[in-house]
Amino acid sequence: MTVSHHDETGQAAADRGWQHAGDCRAISEVLSRIGDKWTVLVVELLDGGPMRFNELRRRIGNISQKMLTTTLRNLERDGFVTRTVFPTIPPRVDYELTGLGRELRVPVKALGHWARANIDRIQEARERFDGTRQG
């Protein structure tokens, strides 16, 4: 985890309605965990059912083996996917979403829906900003 903010005193906390330090930490942690380049995409793909390594790779299309391996290891470590090895030749490895992984999709997709619903407003704000700044 990268984000580390001060352990504040009860005094400082009382200063101005600031109870939710824990909320911020929780938000930052999950964000720093799934906010990387590939995690969400992999999770959404695995929602369709178990999938092999190279199938995932093909469907994503432009991911390196290294990053797919890393992404899957982290997801496995956190209990979001399971990794099943079939000791055949050539080997076969299936990845599948766990219950926890499927539950994670709910708030993540909610964020996505909000984004789709509001992308226009954001885009307008950007054009206003870029226009008035050096137009």
Next chain:
Amino acid sequence: MTVSHHDETGQAAADRGWQHAGDCRAISEVLSRIGDKWTVLVVELLDGGPMRFNELRRRIGNISQKMLTTTLRNLERDGFVTRTVFPTIPPRVDYELTGLGRELRVPVKALGHWARANIDRIQEARERFDGTRQG
């Protein structure tokens, strides 16, 4: 935006229930936008009402001026906060959440709540993983 995945053909899309490419893009975009180190923390702080630059700085405690400026500029550009300059001496600048900014907090906090509710399960999974891997 960093994430750019393949423009897939309708054929590939039909292959296996894969309609939500747009969802993935939206999710990735918002995640890459607010998934940085400080954005969410600043937004949560501003929820308490308008705040001056150095007050934000103090309350966060360990952020550099550069990153606070950058974070606020990006938030302003996307229409999440307003920047109000009082041409006094010394100068005074207030930052305040817009309606859009306040709406953003809803799905973000939902994600945070999910994280708080499930951090134990994640922690257990991590210990299992780390334990069985080189215990």
Next chain:
DNA sequence: CCGAATCCCCGCGGATACTG
């Protein structure tokens, strides 16, 4: 087929110094 190991680039974010 699945991955580990290595090398390398680049952008985020911190430290510091300077302006209006």
Next chain:
DNA sequence: CAGTATCCGCGGGGATTCGG
């Protein structure tokens, strides 16, 4: 007080090579 400019380290992530 608020902000810009510059320098720099670190880690994410890509390309390539090698192993089981």
